[in-house]
Amino acid sequence: MIGSIHPLGRSFFARDPRLVARELLGKVLVRRGADRRAGTPLAARIVEVEAYLGVRDPAAHAAAGRTARNAVLFGPPGHAYVYFIYGNHYCLNVSCEPEGKAGGVLFRAVEPLFGHEEMARARGITLRGPQDWPKLTSGPGRLAQAFGITRKRDNGRDLTSAASGLWIGDDGCTAPDIRVTPRIGISKAQHRRLRYVLDGNPFVSKELKSG
DNA sequence: ATATCGATTATCT
DNA sequence: GATAATCGATATG
Numbered sequence: 734m735i736g737s738i739h740p741l742g743r744s745f746f747a748r749d750p751r752l753v754a755r756e757l758l759g760k761v762l763v764r765r766g767a768d769r770r771a772g773t774p775l776a777a778r779i780v781e782v783e784a785y786l787g788v789r790d791p792a793a794h795a796a797a798g799r800t801a802r803n804a805v806l807f808g809p810p811g812h813a814y815v816y817f818i819y820g821n822h823y824c825l826n827v828s829c830e831p832e833g834k835a836g837g838v839l840f841r842a843v844e845p846l847f848g849h850e851e852m853a854r855a856r857g858i859t860l861r862g863p864q865d866w867p868k869l870t871s872g873p874g875r876l877a878q879a880f881g882i883t884r885k886r887d888n889g890r891d892l893t894s895a896a897s898g899l900w901i902g903d904d905g906c907t908a909p910d911i912r913v914t915p916r917i918g919i920s921k922a923q924h925r926r927l928r929y930v931l932d933g934n935p936f937v938s939k940e941l942k943s944g
Numbered sequence: 945a946t947a948t949c950g951a952t953t954a955t956c957t
Numbered sequence: 958g959a960t961a962a963t964c965g966a967t968a969t970g
Contacts, residue, residue, distance in 0.1 A: 783951070792951070802966060819952050820963025826951085839951055874952050884965095918951050 738763065738776075738902035743893050746810035750784035750829040750836040754929045757782050757827075757901070759908030762843055764880045764899050773851050775880055777843035777870055778906070780934040783916045784927040785826070787835035791921035795835035806835045811893040815877070815884040822874030825882050827892055827901070841917070841928070843870045844936040845879075852879035872938045 738761055746753055757779050765774035785793035787806070794803045794816065805814040805828050814826040814837055830836035845852055845866055852869045853860045856879050860866070870876040877883075882899070891897045910932035915923055917940050930937045 785951075794951075797967085800966080816951080817965060818950055820950090820965080821954095822952050822963095824951060841951085872952070916951070920950085 738904045740893050740895050740900045740902055741811075743809070743811045746827060746829050746893070747831050748810075748829060750786055750838050751927065753827070753829045754782045754784040754838045754927070755911060757838060758911055758929055758931055759906050761846065761902045761904050762840065762876075762880070762899075763895075763902055764848075764882075773848045775848035775851060776846040777876070777880075778846060779840065779901075780844050780931045781840075781842035781937045782929050783839040783841060784929070785837045785839060786927070787830065790925075792916060792919040792923075792925075793835070793837070795837070799835070803835070805889050806837050808832055808889075811891060813882075813887050813890040813892055813899065815882060815888040817884055818874070823877040823883055824873040825877050825880075825887070839873060840876060841873045842930075842936050842938050843876050844934065845869055855879050855881050867936050871936050 760779050761776055762779060763776045787793060787795045790796060795806045799807045805812050808828060809832040810828050810830060812828045814828055815823055817823055825840045826837040828837050856869055858868060869879045887899060890899055892900050894900060908931055912930050912932040913926045914928045915926055916928045
């Protein structure tokens with residue numbers, strides 16, 4: 734049950750995004766509490782993430798230095814960095830590295846555990862069966878929409894506190910085989926292998942699945 | 945003030 | 958596989 738999951742502490746995130754990304758696989762993203770309408774909590778296992786290293790990583794939003802948009806990446810670790818992309822979609826990251834040093838991990842896909850119907854409602858789709866579950870949360874824009882995450886509401890939110898309503902927990906599951914591939918959708922630093930996926934998990938976004 | 949583009953997705957063929 | 962949709966952040970004048 735969700736009640737038995739405890740949030741990851743700030744020190745977990747105060748490290749190199751590559752370590753954080755690898756260890757986030759298998760952890761659980763949870764949405765519940767006052768910010769959302771009371772009812773079914775949402776929970777999903779993290780199966781695909783990407784590391785963005787900071788000012789020296791050309792593909793990272795932090796590469797151009799600190800701006801109003803990316804300030805959270807330079808702030809204290811364990812906070813949500815939410816950005817808007819392609820006129821349609823929000824994407825969720827968690828800030829990494831000690832305060833003052835930029836870094837983050839992008840959540841690209843999660844596997845729904847609880848709240849499938851509410852996620853479907855948020856996504857504006859109808860579930861015909863378990864075969865439709867990947868459409869809920871397979872892809873960064875999709876998972877953000879399924880969890881009702883927006884920049885206005887969630888940018889800067891502390892993800893290390895269950896009281897914040899959006900947090901990351903450890904339910905004791907250990908990630909089995911992890912595959913490392915190049916990151917998706919970027920135009921710079923395309924050769925770097927900074928995408929981490931649970932090998933063979935059906936909720937991993939299809940692109941470069943075999944990478 | 946205006947132009948450019950993006951850490952995507954849905955909907956075609 | 959190709960492409961339209963869609964808009965805020967950023968750069969430039």
